[in-house]
Amino acid sequence: MQSDCRHCPFKTKATSMLCDCSLDQLTANHLELKLKKGDSIIKQGTYSTNVVFLRTGLAKIHIAGPYTEQIVKMVNAPSYLGLPTTFGSKINQYSVTAVSDAEVCFIDLEVFQTILDENKEFNREIIQEFCKNELESFHRCANRTQKLIRGNMADALLDFADKIFKSDTFNLPLSQTEFANLVDTSRESVSRVLAEFDKDGIIRVSGRQIEILNKKSLILVSQNG
Amino acid sequence: MQSDCRHCPFKTKATSMLCDCSLDQLTANHLELKLKKGDSIIKQGTYSTNVVFLRTGLAKIHIAGPYTEQIVKMVNAPSYLGLPTTFGSKINQYSVTAVSDAEVCFIDLEVFQTILDENKEFNREIIQEFCKNELESFHRCANRTQKLIRGNMADALLDFADKIFKSDTFNLPLSQTEFANLVDTSRESVSRVLAEFDKDGIIRVSGRQIEILNKKSLILVSQNG
């Protein structure tokens, strides 16, 4: 299925800088797909010649660690997925899975490369994106390894509220096991700490519904223990 | 000091793809510097409008974590440093310090951007570099957080041997405290584990001189406990 990319309402900042001719090229060379929660978008270990554009929805990037699956980061639309893999290695080095219903476009790598070559502004934006990711990744890693569980959980919750849902009330799109993989803990600890936060009046938990009651406290927990 | 970039014997793969006119532009717009072990190359928190080219030597990228300094990765020449910062934020988000004597070139960001705009091949290589880094960073983080200390230490030692020094005998360019920051442990654990590996005949340690005696074992330790 190919809709017209010129009028796609879900452009990234980068995409909005493309000339019409490049957009037409995209239109002619992309495959649009509707996905359901849980569907795999990119599968670690498989061969890939596509860049994926996440048009709508929320996805998790995860990687098989030495022992358990680890969720590297959450990504919400609009965003390009799989760039590192496609340019870096051809074989997908990580998986991406939809955690909500989502729409994606598969774009041929060659076409993407051409567009990258021919649009300075687009190219710059994409590079900026890489830079931002690398920095984030440095910080995330330093935090994860140094902070205690409560701190990391607080971080993750703030991230969901501020970056992903832009609201202090949201539905956790992950099971506690997945959340544990994101925060580098055990499922049990997630359960316990969530209960603690609730008891302390920092958040209200009911099922997967989370409401942040006391953001200041949550930020404090994120910074200290 | 400006030497001629055309005949620089330390080009990266990317740089070797530049046209002469771009190289001349580099020649006219770079500042060459000789550094000594321990000298700071990039300082977290300071303003930056330069990309740094590490011509010769070995450097550590480190970042102030919530509690301790963390060494994110080791980089050896030839390599560009500080790209994420300059494009991503202007304020340096991490530090880079020479751990051996080194030579660096400071390149104005504007000039670098222009060159990036005008050389498709160079541009592609730099993007590839970003991709590779992102993937590495995913893997490193997953390993660090999941493996036990012995595994991480083994990893780090193998990394030094294979990637940095290309030899199974080398001089650790870091103190045990720094090594601990690289591997996410305490100084004491580094000391202990190094002694264990020595006792087990996997490596020979004398001062900072390390010789890998049984690489197979070391790889096994890296994979398991």
Added chain:
DNA sequence: TAATCAATGTGATGCATATCACAAAATTCA
């Protein structure tokens, strides 16, 4: 060459958190 400071070795102790082992909900599905 003594004296000061930095880097390393090593035991004892405590703590955060993984793991185990279930019970209880909640969800899926037939």
Added chain:
DNA sequence: TGAATTTTGTGATATGCATCACATTGATTA
């Protein structure tokens, strides 16, 4: 609607490792 499966809650136990507290060695400098 009931059975089966997944998800979640919670105590008890075990353990890897940080931290503390020194001793020792090695480097630096006056």
